[in-house]
Amino acid sequence: TVEPLEYYRRFLKENCRPDGRELGEFRTTTVNIGSITTADGSALVKLGNTTVICGVKAELAAPAADSANKGYIVPNVELPSLCAERFRSGPPGEEAQAASQFIADVIENSQMIVKEDLCIANGKLAWVLYCDIICLDYDGNLLDASVFALLAALKNVQLPLVTINEETGLSEVNLKQKNPLLIRKHPVATSFAVFDDTLLIVDPTAEEEDLATGTVTIVTDEEGRLCSVHKPGGSPLTGAKLQDCITRAITRHKEVKKLIDKVIKSITPK
Amino acid sequence: MRRRAARRPRPWWGSGAARDLLLLPAQYDEDAEGDGCGSARAERRRGAAVRAGAAALRAGLLVTKCGLLRHRPAGGGAFWVDSQQKRYVPVKGDHVIGIVTAKAGDVFRLDVGGSEPASLSYLAFEGATKRNRPNVQVGDLIYGQFLVANKDMEPEMVCIDSSGKSSGMGIIGQDGFLFKVSLGLIRKLLAPKCEIIQELSQLYPFELVLGMNGRIWVKAKTVQQTLIIVNILEACEYMSAEQRKQALAKLSGNR
Amino acid sequence: MAAVMAVESGQSRLRPFSCELGLLSRPDGRATFLQGVTPSVLAGLYGPVEAKISKELPDRAALEVLLRPKVGLPGVLERSREQLLRQTCEAVVLGALHPRTAITLVLQVLSDASLLSCCLNAACMALLDAGLPLAALFCGVTCALQPDGSVLLDPTARQEQEARAILTFAIGSSERKVLMATTKGSCSVEEMQQCLAAAQGAADTIFQFYRDSVRRRYCKS
Numbered sequence: 001t002v003e004p005l006e007y008y009r010r011f012l013k014e015n016c017r018p019d020g021r022e023l024g025e026f027r028t029t030t031v032n033i034g035s036i037t038t039a040d041g042s043a044l045v046k047l048g049n050t051t052v053i054c055g056v057k058a059e060l061a062a063p064a065a066d067s068a069n070k071g072y073i074v075p076n077v078e079l080p081s082l083c084a085e086r087f088r089s090g091p092p093g094e095e096a097q098a099a100s101q102f103i104a105d106v107i108e109n110s111q112m113i114v115k116e117d118l119c120i121a122n123g124k125l126a127w128v129l130y131c132d133i134i135c136l137d138y139d140g141n142l143l144d145a146s147v148f149a150l151l152a153a154l155k156n157v158q159l160p161l162v163t164i165n166e167e168t169g170l171s172e173v174n175l176k177q178k179n180p181l182l183i184r185k186h187p188v189a190t191s192f193a194v195f196d197d198t199l200l201i202v203d204p205t206a207e208e209e210d211l212a213t214g215t216v217t218i219v220t221d222e223e224g225r226l227c228s229v230h231k232p233g234g235s236p237l238t239g240a241k242l243q244d245c246i247t248r249a250i251t252r253h254k255e256v257k258k259l260i261d262k263v264i265k266s267i268t269p270k
Numbered sequence: 271m272r273r274r275a276a277r278r279p280r281p282w283w284g285s286g287a288a289r290d291l292l293l294l295p296a297q298y299d300e301d302a303e304g305d306g307c308g309s310a311r312a313e314r315r316r317g318a319a320v321r322a323g324a325a326a327l328r329a330g331l332l333v334t335k336c337g338l339l340r341h342r343p344a345g346g347g348a349f350w351v352d353s354q355q356k357r358y359v360p361v362k363g364d365h366v367i368g369i370v371t372a373k374a375g376d377v378f379r380l381d382v383g384g385s386e387p388a389s390l391s392y393l394a395f396e397g398a399t400k401r402n403r404p405n406v407q408v409g410d411l412i413y414g415q416f417l418v419a420n421k422d423m424e425p426e427m428v429c430i431d432s433s434g435k436s437s438g439m440g441i442i443g444q445d446g447f448l449f450k451v452s453l454g455l456i457r458k459l460l461a462p463k464c465e466i467i468q469e470l471s472q473l474y475p476f477e478l479v480l481g482m483n484g485r486i487w488v489k490a491k492t493v494q495q496t497l498i499i500v501n502i503l504e505a506c507e508y509m510s511a512e513q514r515k516q517a518l519a520k521l522s523g524n525r
Numbered sequence: 526m527a528a529v530m531a532v533e534s535g536q537s538r539l540r541p542f543s544c545e546l547g548l549l550s551r552p553d554g555r556a557t558f559l560q561g562v563t564p565s566v567l568a569g570l571y572g573p574v575e576a577k578i579s580k581e582l583p584d585r586a587a588l589e590v591l592l593r594p595k596v597g598l599p600g601v602l603e604r605s606r607e608q609l610l611r612q613t614c615e616a617v618v619l620g621a622l623h624p625r626t627a628i629t630l631v632l633q634v635l636s637d638a639s640l641l642s643c644c645l646n647a648a649c650m651a652l653l654d655a656g657l658p659l660a661a662l663f664c665g666v667t668c669a670l671q672p673d674g675s676v677l678l679d680p681t682a683r684q685e686q687e688a689r690a691i692l693t694f695a696i697g698s699s700e701r702k703v704l705m706a707t708t709k710g711s712c713s714v715e716e717m718q719q720c721l722a723a724a725q726g727a728a729d730t731i732f733q734f735y736r737d738s739v740r741r742r743y744c745k746s
Contacts, residue, residue, distance in 0.1 A: 094604050101605035109690075109711050214616065216706075225713050229692070229706045233612025236661075236702030239721050246714055292740050294732075295617075295653075296661035296699045334619060334658040336739050354743070355656030357553040357572065359623070385573045385626040421624055 005211055012199055019205070024248060026203045029256070031148070031263050033156045041157030041181075045149040048205065049139035054149035055132050056157050060171065063119060063126040071118025071126035075103040077133045077146055084138035084206065099142060102230060103133065106147055106219050110187040110227035113154065117182050121164050125171055129157070140205040143217050143230075147189040148256060155264055157181045185221040188256045189228075190249035192216045197235040202248060216242070218249035222257060291339040293351055296332065354454040358383045358483035360419035365439070367448065367481030368427060370410045378406055383450070383483040386424050390414060394428035396436035404441070411442040411487060413479055442479060446489030447496050453484050455507050466506055469518050470499060552631075554655020558647040564635045568647035570655045572628030580627060585620035591631045592644065606641060610648055613695050613705045619658040628657065637682070641693045641707070642667040646731065653739060662698040663705075664731035667691060668720040670712050676723050692720045696728035 011018050021027070027048030036042035039055035063070055077099040081089045092100075107113065118127040131153065133146045158178035164171050193204035193212035204212060214234020219227040226246065231237070337353030358366075360382060368380030368388060378390045390412065395404040406412070418426040429439040459466060459480055470476070476490040476499055486503060490496040498521065506514060545557040552569035559565055573586055580587050590611040592603045599607075614630065630651060632644050645665025652659060669680035669688035677684060685691055690710030697704045703721065712720075 094608055097601045097604035098608040101601045104601075105709065109709060111711070214612075221711065225711045226708065226717055227711045229708045229717065231703065231706040232609045233614070233616050233695070233705050235616055236697040236700075236704045238700070238702050239718060239725075242703060242706070242721070243714075243718065246717075292736065292743060294662060294698075294736055294739065295659035296697075332660070334660065335656055336653050338743055353656050355553070357574075357655065359573070385575050385623065421622055 004207070008195070008208070008211055012195060012201075017201065017208070021203075023199070023201045026252065026255075027205075029148070029259060031152050031259060033152055033263055033267055039153075040159065041153045041155075043149045043152030043156060045145050045152065047141055047145045047148075047203065049137055050135070050141055050145050051137040052133060052135050052142070052145040052149045054134075054146070054153040056153045057130045057132075058157065058159055059128045059130065060120075060125055060162070061128045063123060067115075068123040069119045070115035072128040073104075073107055073113055073115070073118070073131065074128065075107065075131040075133065075150065076100055077103060077135070077142075079135050079138065079142075083135040087138075095142075098232075099133075099146060102143060102217075102228075103131075103146055103150060106187055106189070106228055107150075110185045110219065110221050112151070112183055112185045112187055112221075113181065114184060120162050120171070125162065125164065127159065129154075138206060140207070140209045141191050141203050144189045144191050144203065147187060147219065148260075151183075151186060151188070152260055152263065154181055155183055155260065156267075185223075185227075186253075186257055186260070187219045187221050187227045188249075188253040189217055189219045190245070190252045192218075192245050192248075194235050194237065200241065200245060202252075216245050218245050220246070220249050220253045222253065224250050292336070293333045293339050294336045295334050352454075352457075354452060356452050356484065358453060360384045360388065360416055360425040361482075362416050362419045364419070364482040365413065365415045366427070366483040367442070367479060367485040367487060368412045368414065368483075369448075370406055370408050370412060372408060373406070378412075380412060380427060382425065382427070383485065384425065388416070388425040388427045390427045390429070394430055395440060396430050396434065406441060411448060412440070413442055413481065413487075414439050442487055443489075446477070446487050447500050448485060448487045449500055449504065450484050451486060451504060452507060453482070455503075456480055456482060456484055456486070459486075459503075465511070466503070466514065469515070470502065473518060473522055474499065552651075552655075554651040554653070554657070556647050556650035556654055558643050558650065560636065560643060565643045566647040567633045567635055568644075568651040569631045569633075570628070570651040570657075571631075572655065572657065573623040573626035574629070576625060576627035581625045582620075584624050586618070586623040586626045586628050588615050588618065588620065588628045589630070590614065590648075591629070593631070593633045595634045595637060606644065609641070609705055609707060610644060613645065613663060614648060614652065616704055617659050617661050617663055617697070618652065619660055622658050640667045640685075641665060642679075645693075645695050645705075650735065650738070653735065662732065662735060663695045664698075664728050664735070665693060665695050666724040666727045666731070667693045668724055670710070670716055670720065674716070676716075676720050678723055678727050690716070692717065692724075694721060694724045696725055698728075698732055701725045701728055 015023055017023070030046045032044040034042060035044055036055050040058045041056040042054065044051070044053045061072065077096050078092065079087045079096045081087050087093065118129065120126055131150055133149060135142060158180055161174045161177045161179065162171050163174070190202065191204065192200045192202055192215065193208050194200055194214035194216065195212055197213060201208065209215065215232065217230040221227055333351060335351050335353040337351040340350055340352050342348045366382050368382045370378050371381050371387060372379040376392055378392065379387045380390055382388045392398060392403050398404050412429065414427040414429040416425055417428045429436060431437050458464065474490050474495045476488055479487040488496055488499050490499055502517065545559070552571055554570035556568045557564050576587050588611055590607045592607045592610070593599060594603055618628065630648060632647060642665030645663065649663050667679055669677045669684055670690040671677055672687065672689050680688060690708060690712040692708045694703055695705035
């Protein structure tokens with residue numbers, strides 16, 4: 001299109017978007033759990049064309065000196081040059097680093113995994129969960145898909161039982177007996193794009209993100225509490241508009257939770 | 271005292287009635303509308319940005335820089351925001367001092383302190399023809415004015431005015447000292463009956479070229495005198511009038 | 526030249542802060558934001574200057590923010606803050622007036638307990654000092670939610686650690702709209718609206734402070 005903004009405005013005036021969605025409608029969300037057998041937990045999430053895969057690997061390490069009863073969760077978001085033209089190969093760019101920080105904040109704020117649960121022996125041994133989130137196809141709304149993939153992958157993780165032998169002091173890993181992780185909260189992210197300072201559209205595609213004048217991401221948990229309000233600059237919003245976003249995010253949370261429960265249930269009789 | 275008056279452009283804004291109204295960005299300029307001075311046409315952008323363009327988006331004018339509101343009643347009325355700045359942005363018609371950085375065929379590239387180098391054609395000097403080229407080397411100082419200066423194009427300078435006369439523009443001679451000050455100080459120095467210039471001229475004879483891009487070129491009889499004038503002008507940014515008078519009195523006493 | 530804001534520090538007021546404009550000699554716009562008497566953040570702005578061909582944008586200025594921590598090299602946290610600052614500044618700077626140029630803002634953190642709101646305030650003052658065309662001003666306000674549910678503005682480092690949630694807002698000067706929001710810890714929707722309302726109230730104090738510091742600078746000459 002020669003004038004992409006005008007093209008979009010014509011659609012937005014009729015309260016719909018070029019791909020046929022309403023302003024408040026999400027793209028088809030599909031999730032596939034346990035596809036990577038070498039990882040302790042994995043999930044592949046497709047939000048329309050945006051494809052994000054999350055793999056969780058669990059390793060053992062000694063806890064830090066100042067927090068002897070806490071394990072570690074290390075999220076890392078990667079945007080390889082495969083997913084979109086504008087990402088070059090090399091050290092992670094600003095967008096990947098900002099997304100990694102956002103995921104780390106969501107885990108911390110929502111307390112979905114309490115680090116004390118990852119501790120095996122106080123001061124001696126704890127779990128480290130390396131969560132690698134890799135975007136395979138970037139078509140907008142990376143943060144929503146990443147949070148969803150992380151949540152699904154963590155629900156899929158099975159940790160073997162580890163005991164410390166009293167006499168030798170070494171750890172014994174029992175691969176036959178596996179327990180799932182205790183996930184206390186289920187945060188779900190909802191992203192909005194702001195157009196022309198007034199219009200809010202949900203789940204933007206890559207094109208819409210480029211034309212938008214700002215973005216907002218709201219992360220809620222199942223009790224309706226806000227885990228994160230992430231509005232990195234962009235056009236100013238009134239408190240009322242922010243409230244609209246939050247209400248929509250809470251509705252979205254219910255849909256996503258249902259989807260995750262359905263998928264988990266379908267694979268548990270293993 | 272020898273001063274090349276031709277090198278000082280006449281300031282167009284006159285002595286603005288100090289209306290001392292401090293404006294910050296995102297304020298509506300209600301006074302301009304209240305006065306009804308045809309201000310939509312009349313605003314000029316001298317370090318100012320009382321944007322007529324923004325009127326298309328909102329009703330009224332939007333202030334985009336912080337500074338004092340000034341008003342000139344003559345000639346249809348003009349309002350502008352007098353702000354202090356260090357970085358120069360080329361404006362058409364401004365007289366500036368440029369440093370020649372490269373010769374590319376028929377065109378010289380000049381550094382004027384903006385975001386892009388300006389271009390100066392060799393024919394834009396008084397009496398220059400294809401046979402009679404001006405003797406300009408890399409590193410020379412040129413005093414000229416902008417013919418073309420907008421945000422979309424590379425700025426172009428010329429050293430002749432519309433009638434083909436140089437009127438003080440051209441290559442600035444050898445020796446002397448070039449230094450940079452803030453744009454607000456330049457505007458103060460260019461005001462008619464500027465006290466600083468008058469007091470300095472009592473001290474030593476000197477030549478002075480002021481460029482609107484914040485550059486000043488000074489030449490006095492000896493290097494020491496030149497440096498003294500340079501230091502006083504640089505310090506004028508921060509000194510009050512009394513401190514300056516004191517410093518000058520000390521200097522003229524020492525002579 | 527310094528301007529000091531003496532506001533009594535209390536539960537719903539801001540701590541005393543002050544700002545110095547024009548401390549560094551080389552940058553086009555410079556500001557130091559002090560929390561009490563300790564310098565907190567130093568900001569230097571260069572622009573509009575010539576941009577590298579790979580980074581220049583054809584229709585507006587390319588804004589870049591570099592945030593340097595007090596110790597160590599900049600990490601992922603600094604990068605994410607740089608993104609927040611950059612997009613906030615991009616929303617107010619009229620970059621369309623300077624296409625194909627670059628504007629660089631460098632922030633140096635000087636104290637240990639530096640909040641994102643100090644960086645925001647220093648950035649806005651540096652933008653004002655440089656004389657870049659702005660569509661609006663913004664200010665940064667941090668609110669802490671105490672464990673008992675009360676809202677505390679501008680927390681100290683100790684209060685930050687004890688708080689249940691920290692919310693940082695950048696409030697615009699026209700109509701007090703929210704330019705940037707980021708939260709740490711979880712809170713309910715009502716609590717967030719409360720914090721937002723408190724932040725919008727405190728923003729008036731900070732904008733008045735901007736006005737006073739700029740007035741000192743201009744009316745001195």
